[in-house]
Amino acid sequence: MNQDQLAAIDRYIDDNLPRYIADLQALCRLPSVAAQARAMEETARATAALLEEYGIAARLLPTTRFPVVHGAVAGESDKRLLCYNHYDVQPAEPLELWHSDPFEPEVRDGKLYGRGVGDDKGHILCRLAAIDALKAITGGLPCGVVFLIEGEEEIGSGSLDAHIAEHRDLYAADGCLWEFGGVDYDDRPQIYAGMRGDLYVELRVRTAERDAHSGLGGSIFPNAAWRLTWALATLKDAEERILIPGWYDDVRPAGVRDRELLEALPSDEERLRTTYGIREFLLGVSGLEFKRRAIFEPTCTISGIGAGYQGPGSKTVLPCEAMAKVDFRLVPNQRADDLLEKLKSHLVAEGFGDIEVLQHGGYNAARVDPDHPFVRMVADTGWEVYDRPAVIHPTSGGSGPMDAFVKHLGVPIANVGIGYPDSGAHAPNEHIRLVDFARGAKQTARVMLRMADL
Amino acid sequence: MNQDQLAAIDRYIDDNLPRYIADLQALCRLPSVAAQARAMEETARATAALLEEYGIAARLLPTTRFPVVHGAVAGESDKRLLCYNHYDVQPAEPLELWHSDPFEPEVRDGKLYGRGVGDDKGHILCRLAAIDALKAITGGLPCGVVFLIEGEEEIGSGSLDAHIAEHRDLYAADGCLWEFGGVDYDDRPQIYAGMRGDLYVELRVRTAERDAHSGLGGSIFPNAAWRLTWALATLKDAEERILIPGWYDDVRPAGVRDRELLEALPSDEERLRTTYGIREFLLGVSGLEFKRRAIFEPTCTISGIGAGYQGPGSKTVLPCEAMAKVDFRLVPNQRADDLLEKLKSHLVAEGFGDIEVLQHGGYNAARVDPDHPFVRMVADTGWEVYDRPAVIHPTSGGSGPMDAFVKHLGVPIANVGIGYPDSGAHAPNEHIRLVDFARGAKQTARVMLRMADL
Numbered sequence: 001m002n003q004d005q006l007a008a009i010d011r012y013i014d015d016n017l018p019r020y021i022a023d024l025q026a027l028c029r030l031p032s033v034a035a036q037a038r039a040m041e042e043t044a045r046a047t048a049a050l051l052e053e054y055g056i057a058a059r060l061l062p063t064t065r066f067p068v069v070h071g072a073v074a075g076e077s078d079k080r081l082l083c084y085n086h087y088d089v090q091p092a093e094p095l096e097l098w099h100s101d102p103f104e105p106e107v108r109d110g111k112l113y114g115r116g117v118g119d120d121k122g123h124i125l126c127r128l129a130a131i132d133a134l135k136a137i138t139g140g141l142p143c144g145v146v147f148l149i150e151g152e153e154e155i156g157s158g159s160l161d162a163h164i165a166e167h168r169d170l171y172a173a174d175g176c177l178w179e180f181g182g183v184d185y186d187d188r189p190q191i192y193a194g195m196r197g198d199l200y201v202e203l204r205v206r207t208a209e210r211d212a213h214s215g216l217g218g219s220i221f222p223n224a225a226w227r228l229t230w231a232l233a234t235l236k237d238a239e240e241r242i243l244i245p246g247w248y249d250d251v252r253p254a255g256v257r258d259r260e261l262l263e264a265l266p267s268d269e270e271r272l273r274t275t276y277g278i279r280e281f282l283l284g285v286s287g288l289e290f291k292r293r294a295i296f297e298p299t300c301t302i303s304g305i306g307a308g309y310q311g312p313g314s315k316t317v318l319p320c321e322a323m324a325k326v327d328f329r330l331v332p333n334q335r336a337d338d339l340l341e342k343l344k345s346h347l348v349a350e351g352f353g354d355i356e357v358l359q360h361g362g363y364n365a366a367r368v369d370p371d372h373p374f375v376r377m378v379a380d381t382g383w384e385v386y387d388r389p390a391v392i393h394p395t396s397g398g399s400g401p402m403d404a405f406v407k408h409l410g411v412p413i414a415n416v417g418i419g420y421p422d423s424g425a426h427a428p429n430e431h432i433r434l435v436d437f438a439r440g441a442k443q444t445a446r447v448m449l450r451m452a453d454l
Numbered sequence: 455m456n457q458d459q460l461a462a463i464d465r466y467i468d469d470n471l472p473r474y475i476a477d478l479q480a481l482c483r484l485p486s487v488a489a490q491a492r493a494m495e496e497t498a499r500a501t502a503a504l505l506e507e508y509g510i511a512a513r514l515l516p517t518t519r520f521p522v523v524h525g526a527v528a529g530e531s532d533k534r535l536l537c538y539n540h541y542d543v544q545p546a547e548p549l550e551l552w553h554s555d556p557f558e559p560e561v562r563d564g565k566l567y568g569r570g571v572g573d574d575k576g577h578i579l580c581r582l583a584a585i586d587a588l589k590a591i592t593g594g595l596p597c598g599v600v601f602l603i604e605g606e607e608e609i610g611s612g613s614l615d616a617h618i619a620e621h622r623d624l625y626a627a628d629g630c631l632w633e634f635g636g637v638d639y640d641d642r643p644q645i646y647a648g649m650r651g652d653l654y655v656e657l658r659v660r661t662a663e664r665d666a667h668s669g670l671g672g673s674i675f676p677n678a679a680w681r682l683t684w685a686l687a688t689l690k691d692a693e694e695r696i697l698i699p700g701w702y703d704d705v706r707p708a709g710v711r712d713r714e715l716l717e718a719l720p721s722d723e724e725r726l727r728t729t730y731g732i733r734e735f736l737l738g739v740s741g742l743e744f745k746r747r748a749i750f751e752p753t754c755t756i757s758g759i760g761a762g763y764q765g766p767g768s769k770t771v772l773p774c775e776a777m778a779k780v781d782f783r784l785v786p787n788q789r790a791d792d793l794l795e796k797l798k799s800h801l802v803a804e805g806f807g808d809i810e811v812l813q814h815g816g817y818n819a820a821r822v823d824p825d826h827p828f829v830r831m832v833a834d835t836g837w838e839v840y841d842r843p844a845v846i847h848p849t850s851g852g853s854g855p856m857d858a859f860v861k862h863l864g865v866p867i868a869n870v871g872i873g874y875p876d877s878g879a880h881a882p883n884e885h886i887r888l889v890d891f892a893r894g895a896k897q898t899a900r901v902m903l904r905m906a907d908l
Contacts, residue, residue, distance in 0.1 A: 034767070035765070035766055035767025035768055035769065036765070036766055036767065090769055090770075091763065091765055091767070091769050093763065093765055093769075154768070154770075155767055155768055156768070196669065198669075198770070200768045200770065202768075207732070208730045208731050208732045209730060209731025210729075210730055210731065210881065211881050211882075212730055212881070213852065213879055213880045213881070214753070214755040214757055214781045214783070215650065215652075215783060215850070215851050215852030215853055216748075216851055216852065217730070217755075218753030218754075218755045218781065218783050218851070219694070219736065219747045219748060219751040219752075219753045219783070219851070220726075220735045220736050220739070220744060220747055220748045221726075221730065221732060221735065221736065222732065222734075222735075222736055223755060223756060225756035225757075225758070225759050225778075226690070226755075226756055229683055229686045229687055229756065229759070230687060230691075230692050232683045232687075233683055233684060233686075233687035236680070237684075238684050238805070240673070272674075272675075275664075276662045276663060276664055276666055276671070276675065276774075277662050277663025277664065278661070278662045278675060278676065280676075281674045281675065281676075282673065282674050282675065282676055285674070290674060293673045293674055294670075294673055294674045295673075297673040298673075299668070299672030299673045300672075301668040301671075301672045301677060301680075301772050302677060302679035302680055302683065302761065302762065302773070303668055303679075303762050303763055303768070303769060303770060303771050303772065303773070304679070304761060304762035304763035304764045304769065304771070304773070305679050305683070305759055305760065305761045305762065305764075305776070306759065306760050306761075306764035307756065307758065307759050307760075308756065308757050308758035308759065308779065309545065309547065309757055309758035309779060310758045310759075310760040310777065310779075311489065311490065311545055311547055312489055312490055313488070313489025313490065313545075313609055313814055314489055314608070314609055314610065314654045314656075314757070314779060314781075314814035314815055315489065315544055315545050315547075315757060315758065315779070315880065316544070316608075316652070316654065316757060316781050316853075316880055317757050317758070317880055317881070318755050318757065319756070319757070319758070320730075322759070323764065324679075325762065325763060325764075325768060325769070327668045327672065327768075327770050329668070329669060329672050329673070351692070360767055360768035361768055396669070397669050397670055397672070397673070398667065398669030398670065399669055399770075425667055426667045426769065426770055426771055427664065427665050427666070427667070427771070428665075
């Protein structure tokens with residue numbers, strides 16, 4: 001591949017950007033919120049149809065929940081690139097904070113706004129744009145490409161482990177592009193050699209069959225909101241230490257190579273502070289310890305809590321039910337199923353056997369060798385496109401079903417994508433910059449071109 | 455007054471019940487939720503117009519918030535009865551639990567359902583029905599009647615103390631019928647020789663300018679829901695002890711006369727257990743201690759709490775703001791303003807100076823002499839109407855602005871009313887039994903007849 005051809009591919013992507021964005025907008029109009037089971041089958045079918053439009057043989061593979069979209073297209077070499085993506089999205093709430101309809105994606109000021117434009121439908125289109133450009137300019141594909149597009153990523157990928165285990169041959173590949181990627185505040189492409197695990201639970205408690213007047217019941221009736229508050233307070237103390245017995249038992253701390261990678265990471269502290277309007281980070285950490293904590297520390301986050309009256313002013317009510325959503329991030333070697341049992345035992349031991357624990361998701365943590373040739377190749381293509389060396393994180397602070405790919409496929413994994421730090425993934429006004437979309441597609445095309453040389 | 459005339463009054467009330475209920479329904483169609491500032495002026499005007507229809511000179515007296523409806527009608531004796539009521543109501547939320555529109559009151563099965571039918575608009579109509587019947591049968595009123603109908607009872611009666619202090623002469627009276635009353639599960643009329651005080655606060659905390667992804671911020675960003683959970687956990691322990699320093703300093707415990715009254719109180723334990731579906735009362739108390747705790751114990755009730763994602767399934771978000779509504783009931787001698795300062799100091803001392811404290815209401819506790827002749831007379835009329843002796847509670851577990859009446863007017867206070875334990879005051883499907891309305895009006899008429907003999 002000479003520089004002229006690369007330039008032609010880049011130009012083709014730029015020229016056809018409006019078409020890719022229009023396809024992305026159409027896909028994002030489908031409100032495929034997995035947590036709310038909205039439009040899931042419809043979106044799976046639309047995703048398969050979209051793959052077919054781009055010349056990829058696609059079909060739906062059933063799971064016990066939402067189907068997986070499988071796609072495959074042959075290439076000129078026997079090397080295969082696996083693209084892992086998902087067609088489900090996070091809930092759009094709180095709706096009142098969106099400046100435009102989350103499911104009517106809209107371009108404003110060089111950015112596309114809408115739920116799923118970045119996480120993760122934009123990444124599906126990014127892969128398709130690369131394939132489209134390669135075929136248009138070179139007449140074919142330099143490697144085979146396989147798609148695994150699931151519909152449960154935002155709710156814990158409950159079906160994925162069994163699906164991959166069952167279809168090992170279908171997904172065998174020489175490298176895998178993960179579902180997300182992009183640049184940091186300084187436009188440096190980011191690679192994550194692993195992900196934290198995740199255990200997401202809902203705690204529910206009911207203390208009576210109906211709410212009572214707080215003047216009647218205040219000193220004699222159990223109060224669900226108090227039960228939940230006290231139970232939560234036993235999970236983590238104000239020094240951020242998780243108090244559940246055995247929680248840290250299996251933690252594998254960061255090693256020497258991790259530390260090298262951590263030290264090489266640019267600092268995002270000031271920019272995160274500005275973006276989120278935070279006066280001080282937790283425990284006042286900064287520097288290397290800030291970087292270490294951000295990705296190597298188990299977390300216990302209250303993602304939501306609700307009970308009783310939340311409207312304006314006062315209502316003198318004593319609530320009979322209360323709910324909290326708690327998101328635990330796991331570090332390497334922690335196992336979600338083990339920790340779920342530890343959580344349940346802890347609640348019982350602390351006298352909170354009345355608190356019901358519902359699991360909404362669980363991933364184990366996963367690691368990839370940051371020095372694998374595939375990972376290095378992806379990093380190199382990043383440097384070409386972004387004119388800056390890629391930043392290699394020893395693991396991501398975020399979570400995903402990476403463990404299933406590592407365990408069943410043994411495939412090396414790296415990131416190429418269209419995100420940037422203010423994309424607002426999972427938040428109101430999620431968006432992508434169109435320029436990032438184009439660069440992500442260009443890098444994806446380069447990765448496909450280099451697969452044959454691996 | 456002979457028995458024939460009393461019988462004629464009772465018959466008149468029964469015969470005209472549909473008219474009184476129709477007037478009550480009209481008043482309840484106005485959604486005068488003080489906490490939400492809905493239809494307040496309109497309801498004040500409608501209440502004054504209603505009084506005028508029943509022959510009572512009425513006008514609106516301005517306050518700094520919602521107007522007071524003042525009404526006065528002369529009687530044949532120089533004795534005056536003060537009727538304290540309120541035209542505001544509690545919020546109707548959660549709306550989905552109502553079986554009919556809370557603001558379209560509907561009669562089903564001998565009961566009238568709607569927000570405010572009992573608390574407190576039904577009590578306004580109960581007084582008017584008594585006046586109507588007395589005038590129809592006796593051609594006049596045996597005593598003067600003064601109305602004080604405020605619009606802020608459900609939000610803490612913020613304007614009332616100053617209003618009464620300013621208009622002492624307007625409200626001077628020989629006895630006061632409180633805004634609520636009614637029977638227990640065994641149809642015994644209830645009298646409350648006092649009320650607990652109340653301090654209702656909203657705790658708010660904001661830790662950042664926007665929500666974050668819990669995978670990004672979990673171990674490095676402050677979390678508003680955690681701040682609030684930890685702060686709440688410092689307020690009360692699982693043994694129901696309020697942990698704020700000095701909270702119990704001024705508590706005047708129940709005395710010997712209180713104990714006599716407590717011992718004479720019938721036990722509601724089993725029926726409360728059934729009505730609310732409660733397995734065990736707080737701390738497993740029962741008997742005399744149950745009765746004592748229910749009304750002589752300071753409380754700290756979480757009436758509402760909210761942060762982050764509360765929808766179905768999971769959302770991996772780290773919330774930047776959180777809110778709780780906390781209702782403290784005060785016992786005799788505790789002062790709301792003093793306790794508010796103690797709460798604020800406590801939060802700062804515990805490291806929660808970032809938690810904002812907004813006050814939504816505050817009453818001091820109040821006591822009335824349970825052996826005052828007016829109170830005894832009201833109790834006697836209860837026995838006549840209900841064929842059961844009245845139950846005299848040393849104080850109510852609930853709260854109200856009774857302190858202002860005791861302090862500024864020195865008036866004895868008792869209860870006559872239309873409620874029963876399952877009325878659902880402050881809850882969905884609030885209702886009254888029509889038979890209770892009629893009996894409340896009949897007892898009110900008897901109280902007016904006996905005023906001259908006080």
